[in-house]
Amino acid sequence: MPKKILLVDDEQDLLYGLQMQLEANNYDVVTAANGQEAYDLARRENPDIIILDLMLPKIDGFRVCRMLKFDEKYKKIPVIILTARTQAADKKLGSEVGADCYLTKPFEPKVLLDKVEELLNKGE
Amino acid sequence: MVKRFKKSLPKINISSQLLHDFFDHIPDVIYFKDRKGKLTFVNKAHAKGLGLEPKQVIGKTDLDIFPKARAARMAQDDEFVMKTGKPIIDKIERATRPDGIDNYVSTTKIPHYDKKGKIIGLFGITRDVTRRVRLEKQREQKFIIEKKIEAQEELKKTKSDFISTISHELRTPLSIIKQLLSLIYDETAGPVNNHQREILVKVNNNLDRLKTTVEKLLDASIIEGKRLRLHYSLASLKDILKDSEEYFQNLAAEKNITLVYHFPKEDIHLFVDVERVLQIISNLLNNAIKFTESNGHITVEVELLEDKVRVGVIDTGIGIAKEDLAKIFEKFVQVVPLEELRAKGVGLGLSIAKELVERHGGEIWVESKLGVGSKFYFTLPRYFTTKVLDRSIKDKIREFLDDNVPVCLINILIVNFEEFKKRIRVGAQKLSQDLKNIITENYEQVFGKVMHQRERFFVTELHGKCTIILPDAGAKEVNRFSEGLKQSIKDYFLKYQINDVFIALGIMSYSATFTEGEAGQAFDNVNVKEIYIGSEMRRSKRINYKTNIQIFLPDETQETCETIDLSWTGVCAVTRKSFKTDEKLNVSLDLLRTKQTLTLPAKIRWIHKMDKLPGESIDYYKIGLEFEDLEIKNRKLLTKELQLNY
Numbered sequence: 151m152p153k154k155i156l157l158v159d160d161e162q163d164l165l166y167g168l169q170m171q172l173e174a175n176n177y178d179v180v181t182a183a184n185g186q187e188a189y190d191l192a193r194r195e196n197p198d199i200i201i202l203d204l205m206l207p208k209i210d211g212f213r214v215c216r217m218l219k220f221d222e223k224y225k226k227i228p229v230i231i232l233t234a235r236t237q238a239a240d241k242k243l244g245s246e247v248g249a250d251c252y253l254t255k256p257f258e259p260k261v262l263l264d265k266v267e268e269l270l271n272k273g274e
Numbered sequence: 275m276v277k278r279f280k281k282s283l284p285k286i287n288i289s290s291q292l293l294h295d296f297f298d299h300i301p302d303v304i305y306f307k308d309r310k311g312k313l314t315f316v317n318k319a320h321a322k323g324l325g326l327e328p329k330q331v332i333g334k335t336d337l338d339i340f341p342k343a344r345a346a347r348m349a350q351d352d353e354f355v356m357k358t359g360k361p362i363i364d365k366i367e368r369a370t371r372p373d374g375i376d377n378y379v380s381t382t383k384i385p386h387y388d389k390k391g392k393i394i395g396l397f398g399i400t401r402d403v404t405r406r407v408r409l410e411k412q413r414e415q416k417f418i419i420e421k422k423i424e425a426q427e428e429l430k431k432t433k434s435d436f437i438s439t440i441s442h443e444l445r446t447p448l449s450i451i452k453q454l455l456s457l458i459y460d461e462t463a464g465p466v467n468n469h470q471r472e473i474l475v476k477v478n479n480n481l482d483r484l485k486t487t488v489e490k491l492l493d494a495s496i497i498e499g500k501r502l503r504l505h506y507s508l509a510s511l512k513d514i515l516k517d518s519e520e521y522f523q524n525l526a527a528e529k530n531i532t533l534v535y536h537f538p539k540e541d542i543h544l545f546v547d548v549e550r551v552l553q554i555i556s557n558l559l560n561n562a563i564k565f566t567e568s569n570g571h572i573t574v575e576v577e578l579l580e581d582k583v584r585v586g587v588i589d590t591g592i593g594i595a596k597e598d599l600a601k602i603f604e605k606f607v608q609v610v611p612l613e614e615l616r617a618k619g620v621g622l623g624l625s626i627a628k629e630l631v632e633r634h635g636g637e638i639w640v641e642s643k644l645g646v647g648s649k650f651y652f653t654l655p656r657y658f659t660t661k662v663l664d665r666s667i668k669d670k671i672r673e674f675l676d677d678n679v680p681v682c683l684i685n686i687l688i689v690n691f692e693e694f695k696k697r698i699r700v701g702a703q704k705l706s707q708d709l710k711n712i713i714t715e716n717y718e719q720v721f722g723k724v725m726h727q728r729e730r731f732f733v734t735e736l737h738g739k740c741t742i743i744l745p746d747a748g749a750k751e752v753n754r755f756s757e758g759l760k761q762s763i764k765d766y767f768l769k770y771q772i773n774d775v776f777i778a779l780g781i782m783s784y785s786a787t788f789t790e791g792e793a794g795q796a797f798d799n800v801n802v803k804e805i806y807i808g809s810e811m812r813r814s815k816r817i818n819y820k821t822n823i824q825i826f827l828p829d830e831t832q833e834t835c836e837t838i839d840l841s842w843t844g845v846c847a848v849t850r851k852s853f854k855t856d857e858k859l860n861v862s863l864d865l866l867r868t869k870q871t872l873t874l875p876a877k878i879r880w881i882h883k884m885d886k887l888p889g890e891s892i893d894y895y896k897i898g899l900e901f902e903d904l905e906i907k908n909r910k911l912l913t914k915e916l917q918l919n920y
Contacts (some may be wrong), residue, residue, distance in 0.1 A: 161446055161450060163450045163454070164446070164449065164450045164453065167450065167453045167454045167457055168453060170457055170462060170463070171453070171456070171457055171460075171462060174460075174462040205442060209889065210887050210888050210889070212887050213887045213888075213889065213890055216887070216894070219836070220850065222834075225836070234441055234442040234444075234445035234446050234449070235441065235442070236441065236445075245818065245838060246838060246848055246884065246896065247848075248820075248836055248848070250820070254445070255445040255446060255448070255449035256445055256448040256449035256452050256481075256485050257449055257452075257453075258452075259452070259453050259456040260456075
């Protein structure tokens with residue numbers, strides 16, 4: 151069974167490209183373009199890992215992360231924050247809302263793939 | 275003297291001896307002038323200010339005893355009083371004393387009438403008000419600084435918003451291009467021939483170039499955005515509190531409030547901006563005094579925590595309503611209606627205190643009950659400093675002093691040496707040698723080539739502590755030497771990409787005439803003159819650590835939450851429950867590597883209410899738990915876990 155990734159970003163082109171790449175690496179990908187959709191999908195689809203942008207319409211990425219991480223049912227799902235926000239305060243907040251990993255854009259596609267694999271293995 | 279005095283004031287009914295004594299001993303300058311400006315009487319203080327005896331002054335005019343410009347101004351005032359009959363009261367002027375020290379004086383001049391009501395001269399009283407004027411100026415400056423901080427706060431917010439927008443706009447398309455490019459390059463989107471691949475590599479190289487430029491640009495603007503610079507120095511928290519104690523004791527006494535300070539026995543060393551810490555304490559204490567009724571109590575308590583120190587300001591004041599408590603530190607949010615607020619003068623005090631505490635890497639929080647009182651707490655990171663001078667250096671200095679050779683001493687203390695030593699790609703021995711070389715190079719640039727090092731200067735270096743003894747060196751050279759040293763050390767660490775090293779550079783000189791006792795005292799108090807500083811200080815001995823903990827409260831409820839970091843003395847976690855400071859409880863902790871669950875008694879030592887995210891209504895708290903009475907086997911287990919995770 152391929153692992154399921156929930157990919158959240160409001161940039162359609164990024165979703166398009168990353169989805170293609172992740173699928174080429176044998177992952178199942180579901181995408182969401184805003185925070186509300188991401189939160190709903192996370193609960194409905196129960197993904198193995200979430201790649202989450204921060205500046206999202208409707209619900210902020212930090213909040214999506216916190217809502218999931220403070221919910222007994224979903225707290226085990228690893229969350230990778232993938233964002234253009236690079237300030238130290240944001241990184242700190244990322245760890246405080248429970249994210250497992252914080253990557254900044256522009257990112258090396260290979261680094262993201264490695265992180266996904268690492269976190270999925272850790273969970274097993 | 276007595277005679278003349280009697281002559282000029284014959285009709286006064288108070289004992290003339292009493293008046294005479296009064297004029298002789300009052301520190302204010304008192305004088306009488308006739309219509310022509312001639313001094314007919316001066317008291318001792320007047321003459322003493324000029325370095326003369328009263329009889330040498332009497333009969334003279336201001337022009338005879340003061341500089342021309344000043345005398346002319348005084349004559350103008352005299353003329354005004356005697357012509358119009360109107361007194362001049364409390365006129366503040368700047369004056370230079372004969373010993374060259376600038377001070378401020380307040381002058382009062384009153385016309386002197388004869389029996390017929392004709393003006394025959396004037397009396398004058400001049401008082402030294404330097405202290406008062408200085409205090410007023412300080413108060414003004416404090417006000418200006420506070421205004422500036424307010425303005426900076428707003429500017430900073432605008433700037434940081436701007437930066438994050440621009441940053442997002444630049445980074446997002448860049449990352450999309452890079453990612454899409456990799457799809458072609460990896461042949462995910464179909465086969466690529468060698469020629470095409472060559473082109474793609476070039477595209478990618480130039481994207482990387484663009485990426486670097488964007489990063490540099492943003493870094494620069496972020497650094498520029500940090501306008502409020504903290505000027506760190508090594509300081510003792512007790513000294514900071516004691517410096518302001520008298521002022522607040524007086525303030526509290528005026529309202530009949532008892533103010534008590536509780537300190538621990540140990541001296542508490544901090545590495546902070548002293549002015550700012552004083553501002554934090556002042557803001558909290560001013561509030562406490564303002565909102566406490568007479569006969570109330572205020573306690574200032576200092577608690578030592580593992581790697582922090584906690585200051586509490588606890589009052590029996592009016593307290594804060596529960597719904598207001600949450601908002602009290604928020605910027606631009608006011609608890610009381612604006613008009614009322616102005617009347618009470620609260621302003622932005624608490625949000626400034628919060629900003630300053632957080633800039634120092636501390637937490638600030640409040641617990642309060644309406645009608646019962648408020649407890650404000652804040653923490654500051656603590657640094658463990660050893661005595662600055664060890665025995666061998668003291669002995670060496672004493673040797674020189676015994677030979678009547680004055681000694682200048684430069685002390686370099688790398689405050690976070692142990693932390694960055696692990697990150698720097700240089701061995702401990704080479705680091706030590708490099709530092710010694712830097713010192714020698716700089717020394718030679720200022721003092722010339724060294725022939726016999728031991729005779730000219732003397733260096734010890736241990737654990738980031740470095741003391742340089744310079745016998746018989748001039749102050750100018752020493753300054754030049756220390757300036758050069760500062761720059762070289764900074765450059766050295768930057769070369770190794772270490773930009774968060776904290777170095778205290780202190781200069782101290784001992785003259786050969788120091789007495790034994792004086793020298794003994796001075797040895798321990800090396801005056802820290804200069805400090806330069808990197809971007810952020812890392813806390814010691816704590817590691818990032820994500821695991822579950824369960825907190826068991828005394829009322830038998832429990833709370834599960836996740837940790838952020840861990841040390842062998844405590845743990846930091848995020849929770850939705852608001853705890854009470856110093857509440858005792860039990861925690862059970864899942865250790866990830868050693869696969870054990872530890873249950874330990876603990877205490878809530880600090881609380882940080884986290885900023886709300888947009889649209890969020892629940893409060894989250896970061897809490898610092900310290901383990902209590904840790905058993906040896908548990909400590910060992912924690913230490914092992916920490917080592918495995920390092």
